[in-house]
Amino acid sequence: MTTVAETTHEHHGHGHDHPEHVAHHFESARQQYDAGKLGIWMFLITEILFFSGMFCAYAVYRSLHPEIFIDAAKELNTMLGAFNTVVLIVSSFTMAWAVRAAQLSQKKLLVVLLWLTLLLAGVFLLVKAKEYTDKFNHGLYPGVFNRFAQEQYPAVTEAVISSYVSTETPAAPAEESKEAPAHGEEHGSTEEPSSGAEAGHEEHAEEHGHDDHEHAAEGDAHHGGAQGVHNIHIFFGIYYMMTGIHAIHIIGGMGVIIWLIVRAHRGEFSSEYFGPVDFTGLYWHLVDLIWIFLFPLLYLIH
Amino acid sequence: MSVGATPDRFQAADAGGHHDREDNYLLASSGIGSWLFTLDHKRIGVMYLVGIMASFFLGGIFALVLRAELFTGQKLFLSEDAYNQMFTLHGAVMTFLFIIPSIPAALGNFVLPMMLGQKDVAFPRMNLASFYLWVIGAIFFLAAIIFGGLDTGWTFYTPYSVTTNTRVILALLGVFVLGFSSIFTGLNFVVTINTMRPHGMTWFKMPLFLWATYATAIIQLLATPVLGITGLLLIAERALRIGIFDPEIGGDPVLFQHFFWFYSHPAVYIMILPAMGIISELVAVFSRKHIFGYRFIAYSSIAIALLGFLVWGHHMFVSGQSQLAAVVFSGLTFSVSIPSAIKVFNWTSTMYKGSISLATPMCYALAFIFLFTIGGLTGLFLGALATDVQLHDTYFVVAHFHYVMMGGTLVAFVGGLYYWWPKMFGVMYNENAGRFFSLIVFLGFNLTFFPQFIMGSRGMPRRYARYVDEFQIYHQLSTMGAFLLGIGMVGAIAVLIYSLYRGKKAPANPWGANTLEWMCSSPPPLHNFETPPPVGDPYDYSNLRYDEREGGYVVDPGSGKKTYSH
Numbered sequence: 001m002t003t004v005a006e007t008t009h010e011h012h013g014h015g016h017d018h019p020e021h022v023a024h025h026f027e028s029a030r031q032q033y034d035a036g037k038l039g040i041w042m043f044l045i046t047e048i049l050f051f052s053g054m055f056c057a058y059a060v061y062r063s064l065h066p067e068i069f070i071d072a073a074k075e076l077n078t079m080l081g082a083f084n085t086v087v088l089i090v091s092s093f094t095m096a097w098a099v100r101a102a103q104l105s106q107k108k109l110l111v112v113l114l115w116l117t118l119l120l121a122g123v124f125l126l127v128k129a130k131e132y133t134d135k136f137n138h139g140l141y142p143g144v145f146n147r148f149a150q151e152q153y154p155a156v157t158e159a160v161i162s163s164y165v166s167t168e169t170p171a172a173p174a175e176e177s178k179e180a181p182a183h184g185e186e187h188g189s190t191e192e193p194s195s196g197a198e199a200g201h202e203e204h205a206e207e208h209g210h211d212d213h214e215h216a217a218e219g220d221a222h223h224g225g226a227q228g229v230h231n232i233h234i235f236f237g238i239y240y241m242m243t244g245i246h247a248i249h250i251i252g253g254m255g256v257i258i259w260l261i262v263r264a265h266r267g268e269f270s271s272e273y274f275g276p277v278d279f280t281g282l283y284w285h286l287v288d289l290i291w292i293f294l295f296p297l298l299y300l301i302h
Numbered sequence: 303m304s305v306g307a308t309p310d311r312f313q314a315a316d317a318g319g320h321h322d323r324e325d326n327y328l329l330a331s332s333g334i335g336s337w338l339f340t341l342d343h344k345r346i347g348v349m350y351l352v353g354i355m356a357s358f359f360l361g362g363i364f365a366l367v368l369r370a371e372l373f374t375g376q377k378l379f380l381s382e383d384a385y386n387q388m389f390t391l392h393g394a395v396m397t398f399l400f401i402i403p404s405i406p407a408a409l410g411n412f413v414l415p416m417m418l419g420q421k422d423v424a425f426p427r428m429n430l431a432s433f434y435l436w437v438i439g440a441i442f443f444l445a446a447i448i449f450g451g452l453d454t455g456w457t458f459y460t461p462y463s464v465t466t467n468t469r470v471i472l473a474l475l476g477v478f479v480l481g482f483s484s485i486f487t488g489l490n491f492v493v494t495i496n497t498m499r500p501h502g503m504t505w506f507k508m509p510l511f512l513w514a515t516y517a518t519a520i521i522q523l524l525a526t527p528v529l530g531i532t533g534l535l536l537i538a539e540r541a542l543r544i545g546i547f548d549p550e551i552g553g554d555p556v557l558f559q560h561f562f563w564f565y566s567h568p569a570v571y572i573m574i575l576p577a578m579g580i581i582s583e584l585v586a587v588f589s590r591k592h593i594f595g596y597r598f599i600a601y602s603s604i605a606i607a608l609l610g611f612l613v614w615g616h617h618m619f620v621s622g623q624s625q626l627a628a629v630v631f632s633g634l635t636f637s638v639s640i641p642s643a644i645k646v647f648n649w650t651s652t653m654y655k656g657s658i659s660l661a662t663p664m665c666y667a668l669a670f671i672f673l674f675t676i677g678g679l680t681g682l683f684l685g686a687l688a689t690d691v692q693l694h695d696t697y698f699v700v701a702h703f704h705y706v707m708m709g710g711t712l713v714a715f716v717g718g719l720y721y722w723w724p725k726m727f728g729v730m731y732n733e734n735a736g737r738f739f740s741l742i743v744f745l746g747f748n749l750t751f752f753p754q755f756i757m758g759s760r761g762m763p764r765r766y767a768r769y770v771d772e773f774q775i776y777h778q779l780s781t782m783g784a785f786l787l788g789i790g791m792v793g794a795i796a797v798l799i800y801s802l803y804r805g806k807k808a809p810a811n812p813w814g815a816n817t818l819e820w821m822c823s824s825p826p827p828l829h830n831f832e833t834p835p836p837v838g839d840p841y842d843y844s845n846l847r848y849d850e851r852e853g854g855y856v857v858d859p860g861s862g863k864k865t866y867s868h
Contacts, residue, residue, distance in 0.1 A: 023426075024421065024829075025415075025420060025421035025422040025426070025829075026498075031497060031498070034497045035424040035425070035493050035494075035497040035498065038492070038493045038496055038497060039424065039425060039489060039490075039493045042489045042492055042493065042523055043489060045523060045524070046485050046489070046523050046524075046526070046527045047527070048527075049524060049525075049527035049528055050527035050528075050530055050531050051531070052527070052528065052531075053527075053528050053530075053531030053532055053535065053561055054531060054535070056561070057535065057546055057557065060554070060557060061546075142538070142542050142544050143538070143541075143542030143543040143544045143545065144542065144543040144551070145542070149543070149545065149551060152551075152552075153550070153551045153552075156543075156550050156551055157543070157551075160543055230552065231545065231551075231552035233544070233545050233551070233552075234544070234545040234546060234552055234553065236544075237538065237539075237542070237544025237545050237546055238544075238546065240544070241534070241535065241538055241544065245531075245534070
């Protein structure tokens with residue numbers, strides 16, 4: 001893309017052909033807008049790639065352990081997810097309309113639409129907070145606090161959790177960085193099954209890295225189904241990472257929209273200068289689009 | 303650098319007829335705040351330069367400590383744990399704080415807008431934000447060092463990085479923040495080159511340094527986000543044990559390696575491509591000859607950037623990945639060497655029958671071609687499946703990537719710094735001293751790393767604090783080389799710093815280059831050009847002649863060469 005100079009007075013630029021909203025280092029408003037447009041598209045590409053790592057993790061685990069996703073998805077509230085999808089789509093509409101209002105110099109409408117978009121984003125986050133609260137109430141935390149992880153890996157989760165309250169080694173169990181843990185030391189929990197046979201199986205599983213033995217006594221270790229599915233906590237790790245980072249992007253977008261509202265109130269935007277609204281709109285559409293992928297992948301497909 | 307420390311030379315009124323007297327970016331405003339909040343790309347480049355040189359010094363100290371410890375196979379002063387932390391920090395500081403930002407952020411920031419005849423990059427505030435993100439990332443790394451160290455190796459492999467007692471999360475936060483600094487720099491450069499090239503500067507009239515910077519920026523934009531999310535996932539794994547990478551709770555540690563190397567192999571090209579861009583400039587100018595194969599060099603920059611994304615698995619031949627994947631990655635790895643070979647051929651052809659001047663920047667350019675070629679050729683052994691099984695995780699690998707990363711990027715960076723220093727600060731350095739220390743650097747480098755190829759091929763593992771006696775001679779040669787290299791680097795930097803206080807005033811164009819940054823005064827005024835400079839072929843030197851009174855090259859008005867101007 002070559003930007004052709006549109007005036008013949010660049011060398012007298014100061015105070016003559018440079019409107020206030022055109023930065024001194026740009027030749028023209030057109031060049032500034034082109035730069036911003038390309039810049040926001042490049043930024044959105046980096047955001048897509050940022051999420052791509054998580055989609056890769058999702059794809060790898062889904063292809064290798066489909067049963068995890070079949071069972072875990074049942075724990076999610078599809079109706080709340082669908083509602084949030086509608087909320088975001090409507091907010092994309094209000095944002096697109098705001099861009100149009102800016103292009104037509106409709107200041108009041110622009111401000112109203114930006115507020116509406118901000119409000120809808122807030123609704124999305126409230127629903128998300130509700131969802132998270134419900135999951136926490138069911139013991140569906142991320143990582144070692146997840147009840148499936150605690151049921152399946154009681155020794156590891158107990159060691160990690162106890163390390164959180166240890167002042168010596170926060171966030172990492174001390175013994176694991178020095179030598180393999182003695183198995184007997186980590187089975188003191190009152191929640192341990194009292195059966196010696198089961199305890200033996202747990203030690204065996206830990207020793208070999210296999211988790212199949214844990215359910216040998218139940219006779220269905222090699223079959224799918226709620227009682228036989230392993231590593232459900234990994235689904236929730238992926239779920240919280242994906243939806244959590246998406247929520248952070250919503251919050252970031254809200255911050256930028258507030259900045260736009262302040263500037264719109266000051267009357268900075270017009271048919272001659274609407275780039276920032278346009279660029280923020282593109283960002284908002286991406287945030288919406290990512291959710292449109294997250295919702296079916298996490299909530300619907302199983 | 304604060305204005306208060308500006309050498310007196312810059313304060314002196316120039317009695318000559320220069321229109322730019324006292325009108326340069328260094329003196330355009332005063333006070334520490336004018337630097338900390340500057341939007342001028344040149345000042346941001348200088349601030350980056352100070353930051354990355356401090357990081358280089360720190361990483362260099364770590365390197366010398368390692369080499370000193372390895373002088374014998376027995377413990378001298380580092381425990382095994384301390385040794386592990388030392389090589390981790392050396393690697394992380396050198397990679398993330400120094401090499402990756404060195405050429406794009408410091409030199410690229412300074413030079414890129416001027417090469418386009420522009421006043422600044424497209425997004426000056428984003429540029430300053432990039433710098434402060436770099437500072438914050440550096441602070442996280444320093445915090446990791448101070449509060450408990452880091453012993454995972456710069457690669458943070460799981461599952462060890464999940465369980466070690468060292469400050470992995472602090473370091474990962476540093477990597478994450480530094481990654482965004484890199485993304486913003488890349489974004490700024492892509493937009494600036496795409497939308498702010500002056501009238502008449504078509505894509506194939508751009509200096510090759512801009513082609514290299516552009517290719518680098520593409521990688522920064524496309525690969526770095528994956529590093530960012532990988533870092534976050536590892537932080538979550540370590541903090542909460544979400545189970546994605548930790549095999550103890552069902553995760554897959556090899557998945558981390560795929561994610562990590564998907565960024566970190568393209569990152570190799572973030573490091574080397576700008577270096578190649580500098581070499582294209584230096585070889586052409588100091589051969590006083592049009593660059594040979596301009597379009598091939600330009601296209602090979604893009605080819606390296608794109609192929610660089612496809613080869614990450616060659617770091618994992620022994621990790622347990624499938625045989626088919628290994629074969630494919632091996633083939634792609636050999637493919638990526640072709641555009642690099644094209645560049646070396648074209649540089650050599652440029653020098654053929656050229657009028658070669660062995661100025662200090664050219665000494666570094668020649669060193670680069672030699673050292674980078676060794677690094678590239680030894681890469682063939684590592685890209686081949688059969689030989690890599692034996693050589694993987696030995697000192698052969700260490701020598702290979704140091705020849706590429708240090709022999710390549712660092713040498714090109716120093717050469718570029720010597721080349722643009724007169725423009726950046728308006729002073730000439732002592733040419734003989736510069737050449738002398740470039741020779742010391744070259745000899746010290748080879749003495750450090752060539753023995754490592756030999757001991758690596760004989761089985762010396764990397765990252766070991768202790769070794770058996772048969773390797774001692776190689777380690778001792780390497781250690782002596784490292785200290786010689788250290789002397790050379792300190793000397794080279796000292797020559798530059800000395801010039802700030804005692805250097806002769808630099809003319810606008812001391813080297814006779816035809817890229818646009820040499821068409822404004824040295825040092826440049828705040829907005830670079832009073833009027834847009836005329837655009838021509840950046841490698842056509844026929845319109846330039848040496849002016850004794852000026853002490854540098856000036857445009858010959860009688861040359862009759864056509865140029866474009868507004």
